[in-house]
Amino acid sequence: MGLTWPFPLGVLFFFGKVMGLKGKQQRFCDEYIIDLNATQAAIRAGYSTKTAGVMGFENLTKPKIQQEIARLKEERSERTKIDADWVLEKLALLANANLAKFIVREEGKQPYYDLSQATDEELSILDELTIDTIGSGEDTLVHRIKLKKPSIHKTLELIGKHVDVQAFKEKVESDNKMTVYLSREDLKL
Numbered sequence: 001m002g003l004t005w006p007f008p009l010g011v012l013f014f015f016g017k018v019m020g021l022k023g024k025q026q027r028f029c030d031e032y033i034i035d036l037n038a039t040q041a042a043i044r045a046g047y048s049t050k051t052a053g054v055m056g057f058e059n060l061t062k063p064k065i066q067q068e069i070a071r072l073k074e075e076r077s078e079r080t081k082i083d084a085d086w087v088l089e090k091l092a093l094l095a096n097a098n099l100a101k102f103i104v105r106e107e108g109k110q111p112y113y114d115l116s117q118a119t120d121e122e123l124s125i126l127d128e129l130t131i132d133t134i135g136s137g138e139d140t141l142v143h144r145i146k147l148k149k150p151s152i153h154k155t156l157e158l159i160g161k162h163v164d165v166q167a168f169k170e171k172v173e174s175d176n177k178m179t180v181y182l183s184r185e186d187l188k189l
Contacts, residue, residue: 132146
């Protein structure tokens with residue numbers, strides 16, 4: 001029994017991989033999901049450094065390569081248990097983080113941070129944690145703790161893009177039912 005074109009959709013996949021990809025194309029897909037950099041993936045897959053940018057871009061336009069990259073990303077997501085929901089939960093954690101609860105205010109003293117009750121998850125949201133100390137041994141005194149939380153504006157922007165809120169855009173509809181999103185700056189003449 002021979003196969004006739006068009007093949008049934010299941011025939012395009014063999015042992016979980018997209019059939020019809022050449023060796024360099026498969027290597028490109030495997031390399032691309034490492035850092036999502038098409039040029040570097042092309043170089044690592046064996047393409048010439050002179051043409052890697054063009055070949056990387058060209059590869060990303062090929063439907064079979066797009067299918068294989070999507071399959072590899074899905075496989076990675078299942079393996080690592082990191083998916084869109086996980087990312088959104090972490091962004092929500094950043095947006096809702098309240099470092100003020102760690103500030104201790106005592107009459108007649110400078111306010112200070114007490115992180116002794118902070119959980120690992122609460123500490124993981126910090127972009128920077130610097131502790132300056134004075135002295136050594138039992139005489140060690142914490143002089144200053146500097147905490148830096150990620151930008152709330154950037155965090156909210158990422159959440160908005162993820163859930164397609166378009167909170168910072170004005171919606172404009174034309175007569176031919178095409179929807180265009182413009183920022184407030186775009187609306188200024």
